Amino acid sequence: MNTLPEDRMPEAEVSLRLAFFLIEKGFASGNVRVSIDGAQVQSADTVHFPLVEFLGSNGWANEGLLRSFQGKYRNSQFSQEIEIDSIPGNGDVVSQLLTGGKLRVECKKGPLVRSVSSQEYSLLREALGQLLTIKEVNETDILAVAVPSSPKFEELAARWRSAPLIERFRVRILTVSRNNDVTGLHLNPST
Numbered sequence: 001m002n003t004l005p006e007d008r009m010p011e012a013e014v015s016l017r018l019a020f021f022l023i024e025k026g027f028a029s030g031n032v033r034v035s036i037d038g039a040q041v042q043s044a045d046t047v048h049f050p051l052v053e054f055l056g057s058n059g060w061a062n063e064g065l066l067r068s069f070q071g072k073y074r075n076s077q078f079s080q081e082i083e084i085d086s087i088p089g090n091g092d093v094v095s096q097l098l099t100g101g102k103l104r105v106e107c108k109k110g111p112l113v114r115s116v117s118s119q120e121y122s123l124l125r126e127a128l129g130q131l132l133t134i135k136e137v138n139e140t141d142i143l144a145v146a147v148p149s150s151p152k153f154e155e156l157a158a159r160w161r162s163a164p165l166i167e168r169f170r171v172r173i174l175t176v177s178r179n180n181d182v183t184g185l186h187l188n189p190s191t
Contacts, residue, residue, distance in 0.1 A: 003050055004178075009148035011109040012040045012049045014176050015092045016082070018105060018146050020058065021182045022095050023080045027103075031072070031081045032095040038086055041069055055082070089135040093146070099187050101140040105174065106130040110148045112178075120152040124160070124173070131171065142187075144172035149183070157184060 004013065019032040041051050051069045052062065060073040060082060073082045091104035108127040110120060127145035137143070147153045157173040160166055161184065166173065174184040 003053070007113055008111045009109060009176070009178070010040065010049045011092070011107050012036045012051055013054065014107040014109065014146055014148055015105075016051075016054065016058075017176045017178070017180050018093050018107065018174065018182060019082050019095070020180045021176070022093075022097075022103070023075075023078050023082070024180065027097055027099070027185075027187055028080050028095045029098045030096050031083050032093065033083045033085065033090075035085055035087050035090065035092050035094075036069070037088070038069075051084075089133075091131075091134055097142070097187065101142050102138065103142045103144065104131075104134060104137065105144045105146050106134070107146045107176075110150065110153060112148055112150045114150065114152045118152070120147070120150070120156055123147060124153065124156055128171070142172065143169070144174050144185070146174040146176050146182070149175040149177035149181070154183075 015034050015036060019034050022028040022032050041049050055073050059075045059077065062071050062073050070084050070086060073084065092107040093105040095103045097103055106127045108123045110123045124147055127147060131143055131145055153175050157175050161173050172184050174182050176182050
């Protein structure tokens with residue numbers, strides 16, 4: 001798909017690539033729910049992220065869309081589906097894991113190349129702040145934030161993973177690449 005910006009990754013792309021990873025690597029025990037605000041996809045006549053086309057180019061077809069992009073998407077290679085909605089407050093990506101527990105992730109967009117303004121700091125802090133305001137959290141939930149894989153985000157993630165409160169509350173800081181690879185999750189798939 002050639003319409004993705006080369007220098008940045010939109011939030012919807014981060015969320016969907018994380019969902020691909022969870023399903024492709026065998027971590028998800030059921031469907032993966034992805035919450036995407038409609039404004040991330042389109043406002044008025046401007047398309048910000050071609051969600052349906054992006055999913056299609058990655059082998060995911062829609063089944064009974066509720067609105068322009070919401071609904072279930074299926075890939076014939078996997079038994080799990082990706083369920084897309086626009087319900088805020090429970091995490092951008094939510095998945096029951098084969099290893100136990102439920103993964104709840106807040107995702108953020110960001111640059112793929114080091115930015116002059118160091119916006120990576122504020123984007124990662126914003127994701128951590130949103131994670132703290134999730135409406136529903138259970139004892140067995142695994143909490144995480146996800147940002148694009150870039151030199152600055154990788155540097156921040158490596159440093160902040162050892163921050164005292166991040167460690168105490170076992171918050172995972174994930175980086176997501178364009179090849180659907182994710183670092184920082186540290187789970188073993190069940191076989």
